[in-house]
Amino acid sequence: MPISKQQIRDLRRLQQKKFREQEQAFLIEGVRLCEEALTAGAPLECAFFTPQEMGNPRSRDLLQAFSDAGVPLQPVDAATLAALTETQSPQGITALVRTSGAGPFSPAANREPLVLAIDRLADPGNLGTLMRTAQWFGVRTLLLSRDSVELHNPKVVRSSMGALFRLRVHENVDLVHAAAEAKAAGWRLLAAEAAAGRSARQLTGSGRDLLFIGSEAHGLKSGLDPLIDLRITIPGSSGVESLNAAIAAGILLYQLTAPQ
Amino acid sequence: MPISKQQIRDLRRLQQKKFREQEQAFLIEGVRLCEEALTAGAPLECAFFTPQEMGNPRSRDLLQAFSDAGVPLQPVDAATLAALTETQSPQGITALVRTSGAGPFSPAANREPLVLAIDRLADPGNLGTLMRTAQWFGVRTLLLSRDSVELHNPKVVRSSMGALFRLRVHENVDLVHAAAEAKAAGWRLLAAEAAAGRSARQLTGSGRDLLFIGSEAHGLKSGLDPLIDLRITIPGSSGVESLNAAIAAGILLYQLTAPQ
Numbered sequence: 001m002p003i004s005k006q007q008i009r010d011l012r013r014l015q016q017k018k019f020r021e022q023e024q025a026f027l028i029e030g031v032r033l034c035e036e037a038l039t040a041g042a043p044l045e046c047a048f049f050t051p052q053e054m055g056n057p058r059s060r061d062l063l064q065a066f067s068d069a070g071v072p073l074q075p076v077d078a079a080t081l082a083a084l085t086e087t088q089s090p091q092g093i094t095a096l097v098r099t100s101g102a103g104p105f106s107p108a109a110n111r112e113p114l115v116l117a118i119d120r121l122a123d124p125g126n127l128g129t130l131m132r133t134a135q136w137f138g139v140r141t142l143l144l145s146r147d148s149v150e151l152h153n154p155k156v157v158r159s160s161m162g163a164l165f166r167l168r169v170h171e172n173v174d175l176v177h178a179a180a181e182a183k184a185a186g187w188r189l190l191a192a193e194a195a196a197g198r199s200a201r202q203l204t205g206s207g208r209d210l211l212f213i214g215s216e217a218h219g220l221k222s223g224l225d226p227l228i229d230l231r232i233t234i235p236g237s238s239g240v241e242s243l244n245a246a247i248a249a250g251i252l253l254y255q256l257t258a259p260q
Numbered sequence: 261m262p263i264s265k266q267q268i269r270d271l272r273r274l275q276q277k278k279f280r281e282q283e284q285a286f287l288i289e290g291v292r293l294c295e296e297a298l299t300a301g302a303p304l305e306c307a308f309f310t311p312q313e314m315g316n317p318r319s320r321d322l323l324q325a326f327s328d329a330g331v332p333l334q335p336v337d338a339a340t341l342a343a344l345t346e347t348q349s350p351q352g353i354t355a356l357v358r359t360s361g362a363g364p365f366s367p368a369a370n371r372e373p374l375v376l377a378i379d380r381l382a383d384p385g386n387l388g389t390l391m392r393t394a395q396w397f398g399v400r401t402l403l404l405s406r407d408s409v410e411l412h413n414p415k416v417v418r419s420s421m422g423a424l425f426r427l428r429v430h431e432n433v434d435l436v437h438a439a440a441e442a443k444a445a446g447w448r449l450l451a452a453e454a455a456a457g458r459s460a461r462q463l464t465g466s467g468r469d470l471l472f473i474g475s476e477a478h479g480l481k482s483g484l485d486p487l488i489d490l491r492i493t494i495p496g497s498s499g500v501e502s503l504n505a506a507i508a509a510g511i512l513l514y515q516l517t518a519p520q
Contacts, residue, residue: 125385129504138497201518237398244389247510254494254511258461
C-alpha cells in the first residue's frame with residue numbers, strides 16, 4: 001500500500017521538536033545512520049526509500065539487513081523522500097525510530113566508572129560531537145540537562161554519528177538534584193573550568209566520576225557550583241577565553257581514562 | 261558621505277568566496293569579533309554600524325576603540341546592515357578586514373616547537389574550532405591545504421572566535437611539498453591515525469614537530485603518507501570509527517604540549 005498523504009504529513013511534523021516529543025519518535029537520514037541504528041539495535045519502526053537511489057551494493061545490503069531484522073520497508077518517490085528529509089543528500093533512505101527514553105538516572109545503582117553530565121549546551125553540533133567522543137572513550141551513560149539542546153534535533157543526530165544509539169542518555173535531567181544524589185552515593189563530582197582549577201594533567205580517574213560539562217558562554221548553573229568536588233582547568237597559554245565544550249570534554253575524557 | 265548603492269553591492273559580493281579571494285578582504289560580524297580583530301591588530305579597513313544598536317557600554321567602547329585606532333566608522337541603517345551581514349544578530353556592527361596572506365611557509369627558518377598542518381578539512385566549524393584550540397595550546401603557525409575549506413568562510417571566521425587574527429595561517433599550501441621540505445630541515449612529521457598507530461599517551465614533543473590533521477572521511481592525502489615519521493592513535497574502546505578531527509587535534513596538542 002503506498003504511503004498516504006496523511007502519513008507524509010505526520011512524518012513531516014517530526015521535523016519539529018514539539019511533535020518529536022509528543023510522538024516519541026524521530027527520523028534518521030542516510031545510509032550510514034541507518035546502518036548504525038540497525039547495528040545498535042535501535043527501535044526502528046519503518047524505513048522509506050527511493051529504489052532508484054538504492055542500487056549500489058552498500059545500499060542493497062542495508063535494505064537486506066532491514067528486511068532480515070523485520071523492519072517494514074516502504075518505497076517512495078523522490079519528491080516524497082525530499083519532503084520527509086532535511087539533508088541535501090539523504091542517500092535515498094530515511095527511517096523512523098522510536099525514542100524509548102532511558103528512565104531516571106540512579107547514581108546509587110550505577111556502577112560505571114565515568115558518567116558525563118551536560119549542562120545548558122545549546123549547540124547541536126557540539127552535543128553530537130560530544131556524544132561521539134564519549135562513546136570513543138567508553139562512556140556508557142550521559143545526563144542531559146533540561147535546558148540543553150534537544151537530543152533528537154536532526155543536527156545532533158547527524159553529528160553524533162550513531163553514538164546516539166549506543167549511549168544511554170537521560171534527558172531533561174534536573175542536574176542539581178542528580179548531583180546531590182550522586183554525591184550522597186559516593187560519586188566524585190568534577191567540572192571543567194576555564195581558569196584557576198586544578199591542572200588536568202594531574203587528574204586520574206577515581207572509578208566513580210561524574211564529569212560536568214557546561215556551556216562555554218554560561219558555565220555551570222549556579223546550584224551546581226557548591227556541589228562540585230574538583231574543578232579542572234586544561235592548561236593553555238594565551239588569550240583565548242575558553243576551549244569549545246566538546247574539545248574540553250574530549251581532553252578530560254582522554255585524561256580520566258588513562259590507565260594508572 | 262552616506263554609503264552608496266555601489267559600495268553596498270561591492271561589500272555584499274564578499275559573501276562569495278570568489279570575491280573574497282579577488283578583493284583579498286572579508287567582513288566580520290558582531291561586537292566580539294570586532295573587538296578580537298582590533299586587539300589582535302588585524303588590518304581593519306572600515307566599520308559599518310547602526311547607531312541605535314550601539315548604545316550599550318560595550319558597543320560604545322568598541323566604537324571608541326575603532327576611532328582611537330583610526331578605523332573609519334560608517335553609520336548605516338538597519339536594512340543596509342542586514343544586507344551586508346549573514347548572522348541573525350550581527351549586534352549592530354560589521355567591519356571590513358583585509359587579508360594580508362602569510363606568504364610561503366619556510367620550515368628551515370621557522371623555530372616554533374609545534375606547527376599544525378590541515379589536510380582536506382571540509383567542515384568550516386571544524387576548522388574554526390581547530391584554530392581556536394591551536395591558539396589555546398600556544399600554536400602560532402598553521403598550514404592549510406589547497407583542498408580544505410576556505411579560511412575566510414564566514415562560519416570559519418565565527419567559530420574561530422578571533423583565533424583567525426592571532427594565528428599565522430599559510431593558505432593553499434601544497435602539503436606534500438611542505439612536508440618534504442620540513443623533513444629535510446629536521447622536523448618530525450606526525451599524523452593522527454584512527455587505529456594501529458603509536459598510542460598518544462606515550463607521545464612527547466620533540467621541539468620541532470609538524471602535526472598533520474586529515475579529514476575524518478578521507479585521512480591524509482596519499483602523497484603525504486610515506487613522509488610521516490610517526491603515526492599516532494588516540495586510545496579508544498569501542499565501535500566508533502574515528503574521532504572528530506578537531507577533537508583529535510585538541511587531544512594531540514594537549515599531549516604534545518605537556519611539560520617534560
